[in-house]
Amino acid sequence: DTGVSQDPRHKITKRGQNVTFRCDPISEHNRLYWYRQTLGQGPEFLTYFQNEAQLEKSRLLSDRFSAERPKGSFSTLEIQRTEQGDSAMYLCASSLLFLVVTDTQYFGPGTRLTVL
Amino acid sequence: QKEVEQNSGPLSVPEGAIASLNCTYSDRGSQSFFWYRQYSGKSPELIMFIYSNGDKEDGRFTAQLNKASQYVSLLIRDSQPSDSATYLCAVSGDNDMRFGAGTRLTVKP
Numbered sequence: 669d670t671g672v673s674q675d676p677r678h679k680i681t682k683r684g685q686n687v688t689f690r691c692d693p694i695s696e697h698n699r700l701y702w703y704r705q706t707l708g709q710g711p712e713f714l715t716y717f718q719n720e721a722q723l724e725k726s727r728l729l730s731d732r733f734s735a736e737r738p739k740g741s742f743s744t745l746e747i748q749r750t751e752q753g754d755s756a757m758y759l760c761a762s763s764l765l766f767l768v769v770t771d772t773q774y775f776g777p778g779t780r781l782t783v784l
Numbered sequence: 785q786k787e788v789e790q791n792s793g794p795l796s797v798p799e800g801a802i803a804s805l806n807c808t809y810s811d812r813g814s815q816s817f818f819w820y821r822q823y824s825g826k827s828p829e830l831i832m833f834i835y836s837n838g839d840k841e842d843g844r845f846t847a848q849l850n851k852a853s854q855y856v857s858l859l860i861r862d863s864q865p866s867d868s869a870t871y872l873c874a875v876s877g878d879n880d881m882r883f884g885a886g887t888r889l890t891v892k893p
Contacts, residue, residue, distance in 0.1 A: 701881070710788070710872050710883030711828065724879040759827055771816065771876055775827040 670694060672776035674760050680782045681750055688746045689779045693762030700743050701773060702735055703759040704728070711759055717743060718765070750783045757781075787811075788875050790884035798892050803860040805887050807873030810854065817849055817856045818874040821867075822886065828872055831858070863891040 673692045681687050693700045699718050703711035714733065715725045719740040732750075737743040747754055757780050761773040787810040797803045805819075816835045820828035834840045834847040834856065846859040856875075860867055870886040 708792075708885065710874075710885050713880045713882065716880070726880070757827075771881075772818070772830060772833055773881065774830060775820075778827045 672760055672762050672774055674758075674776040674779050676779060677777060678780045678782075680784065682784050683750060683752060685750055686746065686748045687750060687781065688744055689758055689760075689781075690742060690744050691760030691762075691776060692742045693760070694764075694774060697762035697764045697774075698740070699763045699765050699771065699773075700737055701761040701763075702743070702745050703761065705757045705759055705778075706755075714745075747781075750781075752783045755781055755783045788873055788882050788884040790871075790873050790887045792885060793888040794890055795887055796890045796892060797863050799863060799865060801863050801891075803863045803867065803889055803891070805858040805860075805871050805873075805889065807856045807858075807875075807884055808854055809856070809873075809875045809882075811875065811877060811882075812851075812854065814875045814877050816876045817847070818876070818881075819845075819847060819858045820872040820874060820883075822870045822872055824870075831871075860889075863889075865891045865893050867891050 675690045701716040702714040705711045717737040732748045735745045757778045759778045760776045763773045765771045789808045818833045819831040822828045834849045840847045844861045848857045872886045873884040
């Protein structure tokens, strides 16, 4: 499978615990995005990387959220001291932006987080 | 605040009919426009994108863009029950992609 993969697919945690999600983009895609989606809403942009550089962070991304893409390949999203409001689907997407007009993003299957 | 607005639906059409989905956006600097389909419990999958004014056709799907009116639409011809899903409009600028809340489409056999 050469699509975007995410791990784990589901995570249940207790309030106050830390969680980490992993995303493996499509091979050779240089851009990687994180989104959060709650029921009945579209995905909300959180942050994105071009290669290993984190270029943009949403104001929605509180200090409890941190993302890394250390070698420009896979990325991790960590949430510290989880709150019930963090319960959502966390989506990762990747794209290849190189001398083209459009930045076409392809999504992974998502990680569903439930905070009890 | 950059907004992407869609009618939440549900939109119900009979099998074989044309389904018309609409989207408006507020940021005039938006450059590219995307339609994604999302089945319940699944992640969004790309249907098509458009960045020039006019129509773009791909099989049963036609995207229409009018930048002056800040309006983008998706037409689905010969709708099938398998097209029943939520359709997300997405608009990209320089540094992010913004999604509408989606329109839920039901195609009745």
